[in-house]
Amino acid sequence: MSLGPVPYDKTSSQALLADMLRIRRLEEAAAEWYGAGKIRGYLHLYIGEEAVAAGAMPCFHEGDDVVATYREHGHALMRGVPMNAIMAEMFGKALGCSRGRGGSMHLFDAGRRFFGGNAIVGGGLPLAVGLALAAQLQHEARVVACFFGEGAVAEGAFHESMNLAALWKLPVLFCCENNLYAMGTALARSESQTDLCVKAESYQVPALRADGMDVVSVRETTQQALARMRAGGGPAFVEYRTYRFRAHSMFDPELYRDRKEVEAWKERGPIHTFSARLKAEGKLTEEEFLALDARAMAEVAAAVAFADAAPFEPVSELGRDVVAQEEP
Amino acid sequence: MKISYREALREALRDALASDPRVFLMGEDVGRYGGSYAVSKGLLEAFGPERVRDTPLSELGFVGAGVGAALGGMRPIVEVMTVNFSLLAMDQIVNGAAALRHMSGGQLHVPLVIRMATGAGRQLAAQHSHSFEGWYAHVPGLRVLAPATIADARGMLEPALACPDPVILFEHVRLYNLEGELGDDPSAWRCDIRSAAMRRAGDAVTIIAYGGGLLRALEAADQLAGEGIEAEVIDLRVLRPLDTPTLLGSVRKTHRAVVVDEGWKSGSLSAEIVARLMEGAFYDLDAPVGRVCSEEVPMPYALPLEEAALPQPGKIVAAVRTLLGKT
Numbered sequence: 001m002s003l004g005p006v007p008y009d010k011t012s013s014q015a016l017l018a019d020m021l022r023i024r025r026l027e028e029a030a031a032e033w034y035g036a037g038k039i040r041g042y043l044h045l046y047i048g049e050e051a052v053a054a055g056a057m058p059c060f061h062e063g064d065d066v067v068a069t070y071r072e073h074g075h076a077l078m079r080g081v082p083m084n085a086i087m088a089e090m091f092g093k094a095l096g097c098s099r100g101r102g103g104s105m106h107l108f109d110a111g112r113r114f115f116g117g118n119a120i121v122g123g124g125l126p127l128a129v130g131l132a133l134a135a136q137l138q139h140e141a142r143v144v145a146c147f148f149g150e151g152a153v154a155e156g157a158f159h160e161s162m163n164l165a166a167l168w169k170l171p172v173l174f175c176c177e178n179n180l181y182a183m184g185t186a187l188a189r190s191e192s193q194t195d196l197c198v199k200a201e202s203y204q205v206p207a208l209r210a211d212g213m214d215v216v217s218v219r220e221t222t223q224q225a226l227a228r229m230r231a232g233g234g235p236a237f238v239e240y241r242t243y244r245f246r247a248h249s250m251f252d253p254e255l256y257r258d259r260k261e262v263e264a265w266k267e268r269g270p271i272h273t274f275s276a277r278l279k280a281e282g283k284l285t286e287e288e289f290l291a292l293d294a295r296a297m298a299e300v301a302a303a304v305a306f307a308d309a310a311p312f313e314p315v316s317e318l319g320r321d322v323v324a325q326e327e328p
Numbered sequence: 329m330k331i332s333y334r335e336a337l338r339e340a341l342r343d344a345l346a347s348d349p350r351v352f353l354m355g356e357d358v359g360r361y362g363g364s365y366a367v368s369k370g371l372l373e374a375f376g377p378e379r380v381r382d383t384p385l386s387e388l389g390f391v392g393a394g395v396g397a398a399l400g401g402m403r404p405i406v407e408v409m410t411v412n413f414s415l416l417a418m419d420q421i422v423n424g425a426a427a428l429r430h431m432s433g434g435q436l437h438v439p440l441v442i443r444m445a446t447g448a449g450r451q452l453a454a455q456h457s458h459s460f461e462g463w464y465a466h467v468p469g470l471r472v473l474a475p476a477t478i479a480d481a482r483g484m485l486e487p488a489l490a491c492p493d494p495v496i497l498f499e500h501v502r503l504y505n506l507e508g509e510l511g512d513d514p515s516a517w518r519c520d521i522r523s524a525a526m527r528r529a530g531d532a533v534t535i536i537a538y539g540g541g542l543l544r545a546l547e548a549a550d551q552l553a554g555e556g557i558e559a560e561v562i563d564l565r566v567l568r569p570l571d572t573p574t575l576l577g578s579v580r581k582t583h584r585a586v587v588v589d590e591g592w593k594s595g596s597l598s599a600e601i602v603a604r605l606m607e608g609a610f611y612d613l614d615a616p617v618g619r620v621c622s623e624e625v626p627m628p629y630a631l632p633l634e635e636a637a638l639p640q641p642g643k644i645v646a647a648v649r650t651l652l653g654k655t
């Protein structure tokens with residue numbers, strides 16, 4: 001895929017780059033602090049896939065809804081969830097965005113209409129359909145962003161959700177992050193039809209494909225899909241072709257893919273390719289790059305310090321937030 | 329020979345695949361990935377992709393296919409990564425596998441084994457940590473097993489495959505790395521899938537546990553022994569049908585019981601056990617039966633909260649002391 005000129009001015013281009021750097025540095029720190037035992041449970045890194053969240057998330061409005069998966073740190077960050085709250089959640093602390101109840105896989109921020117990290121593959125899709133149904137019934141213009149991996153396409157929930165959204169003309173943007181592997185299972189080993197857009201279209205859901213390694217392609221394609229939806233066009237589907245550079249989770253020995261394949265995808269890494277284009281177009285100097293990166297690292301360092309210093313929820317609070325405080 | 333719980337499960341699978349051509353294993357990432365808990369690692373290489381079959385993320389679909397394959401004359405072993413994800417397949421298990429024999433007036437039967445991980449203790453939060461085995465134990469038509477020892481991990485699969493009805497085998501996630509000695513001869517692990525087992529003899533109280541709770545019960549019993557309280561520890565092994573006579577026999581001897589269950593209390597397996605003790609041994613009891621279960625919250629991620637939510641040896645010890653009036 002040849003990457004064309006970047007159609008944005010210097011400021012917006014650098015903002016996209018800055019966001020990708022913030023996600024990358026956040027993820028690297030998460031891996032480091034996992035190694036140090038401060039983060040536990042499952043940790044699914046987004047390294048390599050940053051262009052998708054950085055390019056797509058800003059296309060959604062404040063009033064829109066977002067549903068994500070367990071690989072959602074980048075989406076939460078792009079949604080505006082403070083990095084401190086994200087890191088504190090991964091550390092299991094009371095100041096985390098889910099009060100330490102959720103961890104890496106279950107970041108929530110109701111105020112920002114971020115409806116979570118769902119760790120049941122495909123589990124978010126019906127939720128997104130319901131959120132969109134609510135918007136439709138309330139005659140509200142918001143749309144729902146629903147992120148999921150290509151593995152979810154095999155679940156019944158995908159098919160039922162696509163059908164319902166199309167049948168009822170609901171404003172869901174199904175954002176399929178196709179990183180080619182569901183844990184160790186390559187797409188071609190799990191799907192008879194590997195063209196995911198064809199599946200969407202079979203439900204009369206218009207489908208677009210984006211180069212998920214290119215933040216420009218992600219952004220433009222997402223905008224295009226949204227423009228139709230905001231005009232009252234019902235659901236749409238976008239396949240972002242991307243790749244995860246790291247293991248599926250911290251427990252994955254990566255027996256199922258060739259190092260060479262990983263290296264080849266790294267050549268197409270979203271951050272260095274975009275930086276190189278901006279430099280070639282005179283929209284970025286090395287100093288500016290270093291300054292953006294330094295800012296991202298400083299933000300991450302501060303978040304780690306915040307998370308580390310934050311208290312755990314006292315055990316006496318274990319039972320809170322199971323049901324409403326007030327009896328019905 | 330030193331062997332881990334995980335390896336014991338794997339060797340049992342290897343034996344089953346080697347000895348019966350009708351047996352095959354299928355599930356998400358059981359092949360190339362080596363199993364999400366590495367139980368099936370190496371089996372793809374040994375038996376090939378027909379018999380160690382990776383499935384797409386389609387729990388409802390492939391569990392249902394397991395039911396169908398069993399009806400069609402095969403002996404499928406279906407792995408569902410965890411009991412949490414089995415809820416996507418519950419319809420096939422409960423409305424299908426469990427009911428078919430009865431619904432068909434005895435014409436059909438479903439010799440299917442479903443394996444799944446269960447339980448908490450790895451900070452995986454509320455969608456990866458629950459113990460729903462009690463729900464399956466509710467359902468007539470199913471046999472539900474919970475190997476808690478290396479020998480049972482090695483031994484239960486064979487009788488499960490020989491069973492003409494659907495069997496669900498629950499592997500507790502905290503046990504996979506457990507290591508222990510196991511003899512080379514099948515007599516070291518050959519077992520039935522009918523009875524509970526006494527894992528420690530005692531006369532002061534009966535602690536009833538299963539799966540991941542057994543080790544905690546034994547730890548508690550050791551601690552109690554230090555205080556001069558000899559607890560008898562019963563491992564349920566089989567959650568359905570419950571081996572009620574063994575439970576009653578022990579309680580008639582000790583006159584006191586504590587049930588340990590990682591499920592929640594409300595509407596649970598532990599509640600069922602307590603009810604059976606009431607029905608069968610009420611006049612033998614010197615104290616109300618105690619229970620140590622998970623706190624009634626969805627499992628939290630943070631370590632201190634997760635530990636507080638789970639049955640711990642300390643809580644078991646405290647429950648026993650309460651029964652004995654030693655607070």
Ligand SMILES: Cc1ncc(C[n+]2csc(CCOP(=O)(O)OP(=O)(O)O)c2C)c(N)n1
Nearest residue numbers: 071119120121149150151152181182183413
């Ligand atoms: C219903 C269900 N089944 C299985 C799993 C275990 N699991 C977690 S992530 C995953 C792979 C999903 O792959 P994909 O949807 O492509 O997303 P990716 O992880 O690549 O981002 C699996 C099998 C799960 N969490 N939920």
